[in-house]
Each structure stands twice: as C-alpha cells, then as structure tokens.
Amino acid sequence: MIEVKGTDESGIPQIIAFDGRVIEIFAHVSGRMKSRRFHIDLVKKIEIKERDDKPPLLYLELTSPAAFGTYEFKSGGENLYELIDAIKEAMNPIL
16 A cells, blocks of 8 residues: 655645555545545546646546546655556556
C-alpha cells in the first residue's frame, strides 16, 4: 500500500491511498471532508500537472463521462510520483 499525506492550500489534511486495485481519497471537497474510492478499472487517466510557482496538481479522470478530480498538496505529498507510477503500472499490467 502506498499513502500520500499532506495538506491543501487551506492547511486541511489530504490523504490518497492505493492498495494495488483501489484508490481511496480523503480530501476537503465543497466545504466538507469526504472520502472517495475508485477501482483501478474505472481510472481513464491520472497525471501530475506541474505549475509555475504553485504546488503540483494531481489530476484524476474516470471512465464515466465528465468524472474527474484535482488534488493539490501545498505541503507534504513527497511520494506523489511513486503513487502515480504504481497506479499507472496497475492500469497497464504486463501480461
């Protein structure tokens, strides 16, 4: 299992975990702390968008129409790239 822990711009904790088949996200969304779970087969695209003078942004797009999320780590998130690599590897297993 890989976990990425940090805070958003408001200092609110965020956690993203991946166990090899399910991505679980604990983040502050629309004024409330929420938990969301996505099976790896529902992930269409996941990437880190680098931005000048701002923390990197995690972009997650699902196979459902118009289903996506963005998550910013202002602090923490040191192993975010490790998480993305593990998810991408699970999305495209070598047979």
